[in-house]
Amino acid sequence: xxxxALERPGLFGSVYRRTAARGVILGEGGLLMIHTCRGDYKFxxxxxxxxxxxxxxxxxxxxxxxxxxxxxxxEQAAVARERRKGQTAGILEMDSHYFLCRVxxxxxxLKLEGYEAEEDFTPVWVSPGKALAANRALDLEAQPWxxxxxxxxxxxxxxxxx
Numbered sequence: 611x612x613x614x615a616l617e618r619p620g621l622f623g624s625v626y627r628r629t630a631a632r633g634v635i636l637g638e639g640g641l642l643m644i645h646t647c648r649g650d651y652k653f654x655x656x657x658x659x660x661x662x663x664x665x666x667x668x669x670x671x672x673x674x675x676x677x678x679x680x681x682x683x684x685e686q687a688a689v690a691r692e693r694r695k696g697q698t699a700g701i702l703e704m705d706s707h708y709f710l711c712r713v714x715x716x717x718x719x720l721k722l723e724g725y726e727a728e729e730d731f732t733p734v735w736v737s738p739g740k741a742l743a744a745n746r747a748l749d750l751e752a753q754p755w756x757x758x759x760x761x762x763x764x765x766x767x768x769x770x771x772x
Contacts, residue, residue, distance in 0.1 A: 612688035612708075612765045616758055623700015629658045630706045631668035633680070634687055634766065635713055639735025641772060642713065644675055647730040650748055651741035652759050653708060654733065664707050675726070676733040677717035684709035687771055690758050708762055710771065738763055738772045 632655030635642035643651040654675040658667040669680045688708040696702035722731050742763045750757045766772045 611686055612762075612769060612771075614688065614690040614758075614761050614765060616690060616761065617693040618695065623696075625701045625703055626696050628702065628704040629664075630704060631655050631658060631664045631671060632706055632708045633668055633672050633676075633684070633713070634708050634710050634772065635672075635676075635678075636710070636772060637735060640737040641735070641741060642676060642678075642733055643736050643741055645732045645734045645736070648748065648753065650745055650753060650756055650759070651734075651736055652755065653762070655706075655708075664709075668709055668711070672711075672713060673718065674721040674723075675731060676713065677720050678713035678715075678733075679718075681712045681714055684711040686710075688762055688765060690762055692758055694754050706758060706762075708766075738767055742767070 632653040634653060642654065644654050645651055655668060655671045658664060665684060668684055672678055672680050686707060687710045690706045692702065692704045692706070694702055720731070742760065745756050745760050748756055
């Protein structure tokens with residue numbers, strides 16, 4: 611399993627901890643990722659709710675953001691541990707668990723949260739190289755989650771997983 615650590619120096623203040631489950635979905639069209647109106651690509655997934663397992667969160671998030679159901683057992687491929695400036699607290703500490711997984715072919719309507727709809731979350735098949743190039747071309751400081759997605763994509767590619 612790939613482990614990545616992303617830490618910004620000079621942080622202080624209250625800490626908000628979060629755990630997320632994200633899907634690495636391979637298909638004939640490349641990777642199934644979420645494209646937004648900002649031009650970035652991110653792995654589908656999100657926060658684990660209290661009392662929810664990583665797999666249950668992954669199932670829920672994939673259905674909400676891609677409209678597709680998880681098939682079979684996901685295989686954990688990577689974990690990215692972030693420590694960066696937070697939005698609701700001084701510091702955000704987040705562990706994002708990335709799972710290699712398969713999804714069904716048919717897609718149900720998306721169930722996006724408010725900010726996801728505002729950013730026009732759209733599930734698309736994209737080559738890993740195209741997603742990586744698009745994310746690298748954007749301002750990583752303005753969209754701090756992009757650094758995580760860039761590093762994870764690079765690591766998955768370097769290890770022959772995508």
